[in-house]
Amino acid sequence: MxxxxxxxxxxxxxxxxxxxxxxxxxxxxxxxxxxxxxxxxxxxxxxxxxxxxxxxxxxxxxxxxxxxxxxxxxEPFYAVKCNGEPAVLELLAGLGLGFDCASKAEIDCVRALGVAPGRIIYANPCKTRSFIKHAAALGVDLMTFDNELELHKVHELYPAARLVLRLRVDDSGSVCQLGLKFGCELDDAPRLLARARSLGLAVVGVRSVLCLHSFSSGGTFAKLKVPANMGELGCSRCACEQRVALLVSTPLW
Known part of the structure; x- marks a missing residue:
């Protein structure tokens, strides 16, 4: 061509x-x-x-x-799954953005562009053991979880990881309901935070992925308060180190 x-x-x-x-x-x-x-x-x-x-x-x-x-x-973390075109990723990397990666291949792709491990979140709450080991080898230590089994895998394979709890929120008014696949119920969050503490794992924040195409703008703003409140709960009851209040993955255009 x-x-x-x-x-x-x-x-x-x-x-x-x-x-x-x-x-x-x-x-x-x-x-x-x-x-x-x-x-x-x-x-x-x-x-x-x-x-x-x-x-x-x-x-x-x-x-x-x-x-x-x-x-x-x-700080925005661009979801590679939205558009993994190398030219787009290279441009965003040059602009200093962080990257939301859901797989080993996506991590390798942005690392090949020279993106530092600290600018990557491994945003997959159910990772295979080999993928956790790969992230540990690269130093990609920020990753999500939404269940106790994941905590035990991380404790065994990458205890130095910094964890972000993914929450499921009511997005019934959204065009695309992103809470159907991943995320723990709000009632389960205190138990998971306590379990992380007992394992000596660092939970640095909470995450909720919202669809910006919602039929109810008021409902979207109400959901934004939920992760922040859960972060306060994690700090006060479980002595977790909260650094991230909310991470939302969305295209830039």
């Missing part, structure tokens, strides 16, 4: 797009959004039946900068 070209001029930015394996050169736009259109991509469709995407990577840069401006104390 030949790379697509673009023109330059007043109000335009040059861009190079490679189809299939997309490595994209992207200018870093200022926070104020430039007028559209920002670029025109010329692509020859003659004798070419391969599908392709045209992505405005400048918009990703803008939204990351906007996030950091409006929520400077909230």
């Amino acid at each position: 030949s790379p697509a070209g673009a023109t330059e001029g007043p109000g335009w930015q040059s861009v190079t797009i490679f189809t299939l394996v997309a490595r994209t050169t992207c200018p870093l736009y200022p926070l104020s959004r430039p007028p559209k259109p920002r670029c025109v991509v010329y692509y020859s469709l003659q004798d070419n039946d391969q599908p392709f995407f045209v992505v405005d990577v400048g918009d990703i840069v803008y939204k990351v900068k906007l996030w950091k401006l409006k929520m400077p104390r909230v």
Whole structure:
């Protein structure tokens, strides 16, 4: 495939797009959004039946900068599962984002980009023993759990890990109910926190994954209070070291 070209001029930015394996050169736009259109991509469709995407990577840069401006104390962890395109991951890594990885392959992918282990959360509450060992070998110590069996595996294989308890919240008003697959019930949280303490494991926070496409905005804001309150419960009753109040995985566009 030949790379697509673009023109330059007043109000335009040059861009190079490679189809299939997309490595994209992207200018870093200022926070104020430039007028559209920002670029025109010329692509020859003659004798070419391969599908392709045209992505405005400048918009990703803008939204990351906007996030950091409006929520400077909230560190985003981008879920690799949302879009694992290498060009997107490389861009986000360069912008200093953390990464939410759910598998060994996803961890290896972001580590290959030079992302430090401390910027990765292993967001899978039911990990295989080999995957826990792999995370330990790489120094990826921030990981989630939602059951007692996982605590025993981590205690045996990676006792230095920093754990985040995943909670299940009522997301019945959401387009996609993310609480059906993972997360412990709120009533089980004190027991799991106490068990972690008895095993000498460090629980540094709580996590709840919310679908931002909800039929009830009021319900979403009410759910945000639940993990924070559970974090207070963990600190007061179980002497856990709380560092993370809430981690929400969501696309940036």
